[in-house]
Structure formats: structure tokens, C-alpha cells
Amino acid sequence: MKPGDRLHVVILAGGSGTRFWPLSRAKRPKQFLSLAGKVSLLRATWDRARTLAPAERIWAVAPRALAAAVRQELPELRRDRLVLEPSPKDTAPAIALACAVIARSDPRAIAAIFPSDHVIRDTSAFKRAVAVARKAAAAGALVCLGIAPDRAATGFGYLKLGARRRSGVASPVLQFVEKPDAERARRFLRSGRYLWNGGMFVWRIDRFLDELARVAPEVHGATAAVAAGSRAAWRDVPKISVDHAVMEKASRVAVVPLDAGWDDLGSWDAAARHASTGRDGRGERVMIGSEGAVVFGGTRVVAILDLPGVVVVDTRDALLVLPRASSEKVKSVLEAVRSAGRADVL
């Protein structure tokens, strides 16, 4: 086996997020929910990772507060493969720490890094894209997996290509573009030269750590110290995303298109598109005159009358009812619940 040939998978198992309240809670964020299928998003991410590498080369990185939940959800995860952040600090520190830890035993490994709160429907297409990315990574590129946009979404960052996208090929990234307004997003969609930044990366760990040391030395130094055993150094790590800290400034950044039924499941409306309506094996659902209505959670009989497209989220101590079209506004509900003195259910 040549140096740089061994693929390790890093699952980003942290991340909070409030968009799926009340099914998600501070102690049970989105990746632990079964929003698209029978298993949790985190579990599905593990299962995909296993198609790429054996369990001993699959890592998870998560804030200490979620350690027990991650171990419970992923019993096959080796204890020494769970990298714990003393506190959550966004993606750059999490990824840097995981890479620094892996580097201690396998410094020329290739790492494939995946969020655990997205859906990927087509595992075969996913594997093919990772294989292409892996080759480019072995040759020294920092590779992103980019999603071909199917609508002018304003909720994602975009990757600008030098030419129209071609599947099965790694292309240089000309620019990282932050979430655009609607008009720019429409232009991006028409041009065929932009992909969504899905937050998935493949690279040689030595290449990544070299770039990190060059463009974000404060992240590099502190995470290296933590990887070497100094938990106190975490204090000095800035909160910053890997896009801002590294990718926007690094050299030899490439992208491989991923066309594998990806969805970031960013709202109840998105989850509703993946949910099966009607009886889901837990509670009984009775829907009359309510096309597109969806019930999440719960074990009770839930009856919906004349409310097309309504979302009902039914949990033991909190209930949320809203139209799918208002899914982006769940945050305002959480603020109101907090103001009402009921942070205990958040």
C-alpha cells in the first residue's frame, strides 16, 4: 500500500441547530433523528462510511456533551476513534483536531470528512464521487464534494468552477461564494458553473495540515496541542468554519460533483418531502382534506382535518403545529418558548 492510500472517514457528529424543535433538543440534535428513513441521519452516515472503510478507520468528532449519545448511536465506533471537542467551536477546529489525531498514527492518510445531518439517497453514486475525489486528493488537491443545484437556493454557499461542471471529474474551484441573494442564486443556477458547497471534503491529511498551518496558524497550533494531550489549549481555538479558515485561502482546491440525491434537510418542509405520510408504524394518523400534511414523532392518534400541508410535531412534552411554508421560522418559536420561561423543553 502506497503512502496516501489509506482512506480514513471522519464523521462530524456535532452540530446543534434548532430547526427541528421540538423533535430535536439541545441534548438530541438533528443528526440523532430519523428524519428520512428508519435510522438516524448519524447512523446512516456511519453506514455510508462503512462502504468506504473498515470500522477501525472510521472516526467521529463531537463535543464532549454529545459523547454518550454518539456512542449509543454508533456502538461499532471504536472508543479510541471518537475525538472529543472540549466544547463546540464550528467546523475548522473539529476537522483540524480530528486530522491532527489521525496524523499521529497515520500521517499520510487520506481523510474523507462528512457532516452527519444530511441525506444521501444514492450510495453507489456517492462511492463513485468519493473514489474520484480520492484520486485527486492523493495527487495533493484539497477536494470538496459539490452538489449540482436543482433550484436557486439562497441557503447554501456555492463553489465557482472554471468551466461548466462535468461529472466524474475533479475541477479546480475558482471561488468560494457565501450564501447569495435570490437574484445571484438564479444567475448561478443558469450558468451551470456553480455547485453547492455540501461541507464534504477529501484530502491528504499532511496537505490539509500544511495549508492549515499556513492560512490559519492559530487553529493549527491550538488543535495540534489538544491532539497532543493539552485540553487547556482548546480555550485558544477560535470559532470558525473550515470554509472561512482554510478553503477560501488554500491552494489546489478542487471539487468533484456529487449527484447522489443529497439533501441537507434544512427545515420541516425538507423533512416532509422525505417523510412518508400516513401511518408510520408508531402513532395512528388520520388525515382528511389535508394533502401534504405530515406528522413527526409521537405515539398517539393524530387526526388532521382540512389543513393541507400542515406539519405536526408531536413529542411527550411539546407540540408544534405550522404550515410547511413557515418552516424557516421555527427559530422565532424557540425564542418565544424561551421568553415564556420554558427553556426546559428546548
Place this chain on the structure above:
Amino acid sequence: MKPGDRLHVVILAGGSGTRFWPLSRAKRPKQFLSLAGKVSLLRATWDRARTLAPAERIWAVAPRALAAAVRQELPELRRDRLVLEPSPKDTAPAIALACAVIARSDPRAIAAIFPSDHVIRDTSAFKRAVAVARKAAAAGALVCLGIAPDRAATGFGYLKLGARRRSGVASPVLQFVEKPDAERARRFLRSGRYLWNGGMFVWRIDRFLDELARVAPEVHGATAAVAAGSRAAWRDVPKISVDHAVMEKASRVAVVPLDAGWDDLGSWDAAARHASTGRDGRGERVMIGSEGAVVFGGTRVVAILDLPGVVVVDTRDALLVLPRASSEKVKSVLEAVRSAGRADVL
């Protein structure tokens, strides 16, 4: 005290009805719910009755299956004042049985008969109307309390007067009219000569039983036998309303207008008009962009976003969500729940 001077109150504590599912259940029908205020409708009916008569002259009539629930809700009700129907048979048998039982100890009593599933806001106005009705009853009339319509309702029976209605006066009833269509209801409203039949009656028991024997001898005979101890006779009692069995055919039927904030609370929409929104002391309610939304039941945090006028009925094992405007269609939900094999929650 002259014969016919002693007023007994009969509370019709039976009645099933499905309009308030899932808060109401087969074993806990509407009259046991606190749909307008802190106490149940049945309890409020008792409290009103107590402004008319001492406890020893207040009776309740209910099917045997509800006996325990009635006793629990009305602990002051004397045990021998609870008249039990072996099975539910509509209002004529219930009223006839109660009157026959009272007649055994006080044959010339006046009975004031009230459903227990309506709201009456103004107890003073109620007492004044009953006082007027009582005088007319003492003189031999079978008196209805009639509600001045404030809209062209199609869900009630109407009483036709010989002249425009005058408050504080008993007038002869020319005709009992069944639930009209919308056009007739509008005509009734404009004419000022119609009142809603509220199902409340005041009469001398001897007069009522005489009329009953004349116009509905099969009801009279069987209920008299049951009152005398023959439970088996109940089998022969037809299911029929007191309007059909007696009032439409009786002589000397009069009506006294009741203007006392009466509401039959016939649907979730009607109950919503009487409910206070927001926090009700049980669960926390968070409503954003949801004018006129109402939550019934439950102890959980219930959050409603962008659904004006929605009704959420939150119970331990069943949840109903619907727009207020669809309140009349709850029956279709019950049928669907039954079809789904979940009659256990009905």
C-alpha cells in the same frame, strides 16, 4: 305553600355526542368538559339550578353508564335524586321518567328541565325568565324557554310565536319548526316571530304527564312502569325526543324568551368563542401569527406558528388539529378513526 308552587329542577345529565372529540369520549361526554370557564358544563348547570331550588329538589337523569361520573361531578346531588335510565333513549323517555319519579312524592310539583351541555352566561336573566315561566306553568301551560336568534342558524329547531316576541312575557307557541334550511332561517330571523328551541322546559308535572298520556301513551305507560320499579319495561320505551313526542302535539304550549347569553356550544368553533386563548394555567401556549387559534386540553407546551384560527385539541392518547371553520366536520374524523381500528380512543 299552594299546590303547584314547589319548583323541582331536573338536569338532563345524559347525552353523548361526538363533536368535542378527542376531549370528549364515549365515557366522558361534553357535559363533563370545562368548555366555557373553570367548571364543567354539568357543574355550571347544577350551580344555576341551586339559584332556583334547594339541593333536595334538584334531580338529575342520566343513563346508568354515566351514573358514577355524574355523582363524582355533583357530590351534593342526593343519591335518591339521581334517576337512572337503563339505557339512553333520547329526551322524551328521560324527562318522562324523571317526572314520573318526582310525581310519586310531589305530584303537583312544577318541574324546570335543563340540558347540561349548554352555556348560560347571565344567571340573573336566567332566573327572571324561569320566574315568568313558572307563573305560566302554575296556570297550566307547558312552557319552553326560547332563545332570541342572533343569526340565521340552521342547526336548531325554532318556535313560532303568534306575534313579535316580547321579553318577560309568556306567549303561545303556534308551531314547532324543525331545523330549517338557510333561506328559511334568514326569513325566521327577519320576522322577529321565531325563537330557538333551547330544550329547556317548565311545567306542572301533572299537566305534563296528562299530555304525555294523551299524545304519547306508549312513552307514558312504559316510563310509569319503570318509575314504579319495573326496569324491564324500559325495553318497550321508544327512542324519541320530547319535542316530537309531546311538545308538537300538546295543548297550551307557551314560550318565554331567554336572553341570558345562551350558547349550545355545538362545535369547537363555538367553544373557541368562549375560550381564553394563550396560557390557561395548564399547558404553556406559544402562538405566533395565529390570531384566533385555540388550544384545548393538554399539559404540554403547544406552539402554533402562522395558523390563524386553528384549533388544537391535545389529549393523552389522541390529538386533533383543524381550522375553526371545519368544526362541523369532526364526525368524519371519528368515522376515519373507527375505520382505522382505533375505536379505543373514541
